[in-house]
Amino acid sequence: MGDRCCQPRENHQGPCKRALLARCSPSEGLCCQPNLCDFYPANSNHLCREESECLFSQYCDGMGAACPDSEKVGIGVLKVNVHGLFEI
Numbered sequence: 001m002g003d004r005c006c007q008p009r010e011n012h013q014g015p016c017k018r019a020l021l022a023r024c025s026p027s028e029g030l031c032c033q034p035n036l037c038d039f040y041p042a043n044s045n046h047l048c049r050e051e052s053e054c055l056f057s058q059y060c061d062g063m064g065a066a067c068p069d070s071e072k073v074g075i076g077v078l079k080v081n082v083h084g085l086f087e088i
Contacts, residue, residue, distance in 0.1 A: 003027055005037035029065035039064060 005025040007017055018025055022037035030048040031040050040046040040060040048067035051057040055070035 003034070005032065005034065024065035026065075030067050031060035031062075032065040 003025055005019055005022040006027060007019050019037065024032035024037060024039055026032045026034045031046065032038070033040055039062050040048075042060065042062035044060065044062075046060045047057060048060050049055070049058040049070055051073075054073055056073055058067055058070040061068050
């Protein structure tokens with residue numbers, strides 16, 4: 001599998017399970033350090049989501065493997081995307 005933080009299940013079906021002492025796996029989110037099998041600390045400034053026309057960029061918070069939710073750009077402003085208008 002190439003993921004040292006994750007061990008395949010015995011039957012090789014479905015997702016793998018974390019290796020012993022691994023707090024996370026990169027397969028669980030961009031905030032897991034693949035070499036340490038641990039969360040990127042908040043002070044690492046590890047970018048996990050680029051800024052878009054609707055959302056601000058986001059950095060790992062040290063609390064989990066998943067990237068935290070991003071704040072919306074321009075609350076209450078109508079923006080246009082490729083699919084049409086949406087309100088933020």
